[in-house]
Amino acid sequence: MAEFKHTRGKRVLSGLGAITLAAAGLIGGAGAAIADQGDTLGNIDAGRLGSIQINKHKHQNGTDATQKPDGSGDTITSDGIAGVEFTAYQLTDVNLGETSDWDKLENLDLSKACTSIPGHTLGAPIVAPATDSKGVTTLTGLKLGAYVICETAAPAEVVDRAQPFVVTIPTPFENSWLYDVNVYPKNGTTGITKSIDPQSNLGLGGIVNFPVTVDVPKTKGEEIMTRFEVTDTFDSRLGLNGTGVTSVKLDGAAVDRSYYSVSNEGQTVKVTFNEDGRKWLKTKGEKKVVVTFSAVVKEVGKIENDAEAYINTPGHEGKVESNDVITNWGDLVALKTAKGTNAALQGAEFQVFAAEAPYADTCDGAKATGDALTVNGSSTFTSGKNGVVDIAGLYVSDSVNEKKDATQRCYVLKETKAPAGFVTPVGDKANTAVAVKIGANEAGVYDATIVNSQQDVPELPLTGANGQILMVIGGTAVLLVAGGMVIVSRRRAAREETK
Numbered sequence: 001m002a003e004f005k006h007t008r009g010k011r012v013l014s015g016l017g018a019i020t021l022a023a024a025g026l027i028g029g030a031g032a033a034i035a036d037q038g039d040t041l042g043n044i045d046a047g048r049l050g051s052i053q054i055n056k057h058k059h060q061n062g063t064d065a066t067q068k069p070d071g072s073g074d075t076i077t078s079d080g081i082a083g084v085e086f087t088a089y090q091l092t093d094v095n096l097g098e099t100s101d102w103d104k105l106e107n108l109d110l111s112k113a114c115t116s117i118p119g120h121t122l123g124a125p126i127v128a129p130a131t132d133s134k135g136v137t138t139l140t141g142l143k144l145g146a147y148v149i150c151e152t153a154a155p156a157e158v159v160d161r162a163q164p165f166v167v168t169i170p171t172p173f174e175n176s177w178l179y180d181v182n183v184y185p186k187n188g189t190t191g192i193t194k195s196i197d198p199q200s201n202l203g204l205g206g207i208v209n210f211p212v213t214v215d216v217p218k219t220k221g222e223e224i225m226t227r228f229e230v231t232d233t234f235d236s237r238l239g240l241n242g243t244g245v246t247s248v249k250l251d252g253a254a255v256d257r258s259y260y261s262v263s264n265e266g267q268t269v270k271v272t273f274n275e276d277g278r279k280w281l282k283t284k285g286e287k288k289v290v291v292t293f294s295a296v297v298k299e300v301g302k303i304e305n306d307a308e309a310y311i312n313t314p315g316h317e318g319k320v321e322s323n324d325v326i327t328n329w330g331d332l333v334a335l336k337t338a339k340g341t342n343a344a345l346q347g348a349e350f351q352v353f354a355a356e357a358p359y360a361d362t363c364d365g366a367k368a369t370g371d372a373l374t375v376n377g378s379s380t381f382t383s384g385k386n387g388v389v390d391i392a393g394l395y396v397s398d399s400v401n402e403k404k405d406a407t408q409r410c411y412v413l414k415e416t417k418a419p420a421g422f423v424t425p426v427g428d429k430a431n432t433a434v435a436v437k438i439g440a441n442e443a444g445v446y447d448a449t450i451v452n453s454q455q456d457v458p459e460l461p462l463t464g465a466n467g468q469i470l471m472v473i474g475g476t477a478v479l480l481v482a483g484g485m486v487i488v489s490r491r492r493a494a495r496e497e498t499k
Contacts, residue, residue, distance in 0.1 A: 044170060044177060045179075046144060048179055049179070050143075050169035050178075050180055051139060051142060051169075051181070052138065052139045052142065052147065052181050052183060053136065053137075053138045053180070053182045054086055054128065054136070054137050054138070054149070054183055054185065055182060055183070056080060056081045056084045056136070056162075056187065057078045057079065058079050058188070058189050058286075067184050068173070070173060070174075070178055071182040080131070080133070080134040080135020080136065081131060081187055081189060082131055082132060082134075082135060083154065084130060084135070084151060084155070084158065084187070085131075085153035085154070086128045086139075086149055086152065087114070087149070087150050087152045088147045088148070088149045088150075089123055089125060089147065089148050089149075090123035090142075090143070091120050091121070091146045091166075092121045092122070094145060094146045095145075096144055104119075104120075105146055105166060105168070108148075108166060110164040110165070113148045113150055114150035114164060126147075142169050143169070144169050144170065146166055146168045149164065149166070149167060149183070150164045151164075156319060156321070157215075157318075158188070158189050159188050159219075159225070159311045159313055159318040160187060160217065160313035160314075160316050160318075161187065163185075167183055186220065188219045188220065188285070189215070189217055190214060190217045190309060190320055191214070191215040191320065192214050192230075192308070192309045192320045193212070193213045193322060193323060194212050194213075194306060194324075195211045195212075195325065195400050196210055196211075196327060196398045196399070199401070202373050202394055202395040203352075203393065203394060203395075204297055204298070204299075204376050204394070205296060205374070205375060205376040206296070207295070207296055208238070208296075209294050210295070211292045212291045212292070212307040212309075212322060213288050213289070213290050214288065214289045214290075214291070214309045215286065216286060216288065217286075218286050219285065223314060224278055224279055224282055225278045225282070225311060225312060226313060227311060228277070228278050228309075228310075229309070230270070230308070230309050231268060231269065231271075231307065231308050231309075232244070232268070232291075232305070232308075233267050234268075234269070234293075234305065235304060236267065237300075237301060237303050238267075238297060238303060240267075240294075240295065241294035241296050242294065244264050244269035244293055244294060245262045245293055246292045246294045248289065248291050250289050251287055251288070255277075255289070256277075256280075258276065258277075259273055259274060259277030260274065261274065269293055271291045293307070297327070299393070300329040300392070300393040301328075301439050301440070303329065305325055305326075306321060306322050306323065306325070307322040308320065308322070325398065325399050326398060326399040326405070327395075328396040328397045328398060328406075328438045329393045329394065330394060330439055331436070331440050331441055332352065332389075332394055332411065332436050333391070333445070334350070334449065335387050335448070335449045336348045336383040336387040336388075336389060336419075336449075336450050336452065338451070338452060338454070339451045339453045343387075344383075344385070345387050346384060346385050346386075346419060347383060347420065348382065348389070348422075348450070348452065349382050349383075349416050350381045350383075350413050350414060350415055351372040351373075351380060351413075351414050351416055352372065352373050352375070352381070352394070352411055352412070353368035353369065353372060353373060353411065353412045354373065354412075355367065355369065355409075358410050359402075359403040359409065363408075363433045363434065366410040366411070366433035366434075367412065368412035373394070373411075375391055375392055375394065383419075394409070394436045396436060396437065397409060397438075408438075409436050410436075411433075411434050412433055412434070413433075413434050414432075415450065418452050422454055422455060423453045432448050432450055434448050
């Protein structure tokens with residue numbers, strides 16, 4: 001069994017930025033569980049097995065807390081990262097029983113450590129379990145030796161992976177040998193969330209805004225992101241509103257327009273930060289960029305949408321996808337008929353209004369509110385030859401705002417002008433409550449049937465049977481009057497003769 005001077009081991013430890021045991025986080029006492037296991041400095045126990053506990057955290061804001069390889073030190077506030085995988089390779093040509101072999105660890109070229117290290121031989125890969133919810137994983141049952149550890153897999157939100165590092169079993173620390181060693185590699189992470197602004201344009205042809213929030217990662221050292229891009233590919237039933245982007249903000253304030261560009265190709269809209277913008281973002285680690293994408297609704301239906309962020313750092317390309325959001329739209333089709341005949345009426349004019357209670361259990365009795373709605377640039381809708389009033393599309397619901405994913409929404413259809421010869425209803429009689437459902441109606445299916453009555457007209461001259469009766473009565477009266485006059489006249493003449 002060889003003897004080792006503590007000064008040599010201490011010098012190797014400090015020379016290996018690879019054994020970065022200061023720093024990024026204590027995992028809720030997990031490190032303490034194997035603390036106080038250092039052996040007083042003396043001969044290395046060649047028959048003893050060791051372990052490496054990897055504590056994986058996000059880069060910390062402000063001053064990094066100090067962590068130690070025995071698991072002690074200041075509490076670290078940055079979150080642990082779950083789902084990160086590490087692989088260890090023993091440097092099989094390094095024998096820590098030889099004093100000279102410690103010197104080999106001082107100037108290792110770790111640029112391709114996961115595949116080869118110049119001048120050294122890598123042993124078989126030892127794959128650690130993925131880190132748990134606290135960011136912890138442990139390699140156990142390790143023989144004495146030097147191990148290079150590589151971060152080999154990580155969740156999509158990890159935008160810069162830890163550089164390969166070397167740990168020795170045992171590790172010299174504060175006049176002792178540690179066989180169970182804690183290490184604290186850190187990552188920059190991002191996240192992306194998509195939402196929908198409350199819908200104000202309720203008619204087809206209106207605008208839908210999609211705010212996309214992206215976490216700015218905190219990257220290590222002087223490292224600058226090589227790409228920071230947020231993209232949104234619109235469904236074919238959506239069109240671009242202008243450039244497709246209405247604003248880019250950080251912490252609620254508009255981002256300097258010189259820091260990014262907006263471009264589009266087909267249905268895809270991109271916001272890309274240039275080098276100056278990425279340098280500026282370097283100073284904004286763990287803040288949030290909000291890009292508001294803006295689209296025009298062209299067709300009805302259940303319209304899904306998501307977004308993506310591409311955030312690259314040197315040696316790592318990262319892509320994260322947002323949640324899906326859905327905006328729902330449906331048409332309104334009514335039939336205009338004549339009372340008593342059900343004959344289709346052409347030329348009736350209507351307007352459509354939002355309902356005071358859009359998501360009532362029933363739309364019966366819905367009351368109109370606000371101004372008449374505009375659909376594809378029109379606010380007046382006229383029945384055709386077949387009596388059909390076709391309103392191309394109205395907003396029903398979305399997956400973000402209340403009432404989430406509602407299957408119907410109440411509207412009020414108001415008749416403003418009846419066809420010629422028919423009565424235009426007034427007051428509440430002019431209004432018809434309608435439930436608009438997601439998607440387009442099938443042919444021959446109507447959301448409402450609206451009936452008109454014919455106009456009343458002044459009485460016409462009577463020329464029928466009744467008129468004839470009156471004429472007979474009138475003629476008879478004339479004859480009776482005339483006969484009476486003759487009788488009176490004759491009696492008067494007879495009296496004169498007798499005198």
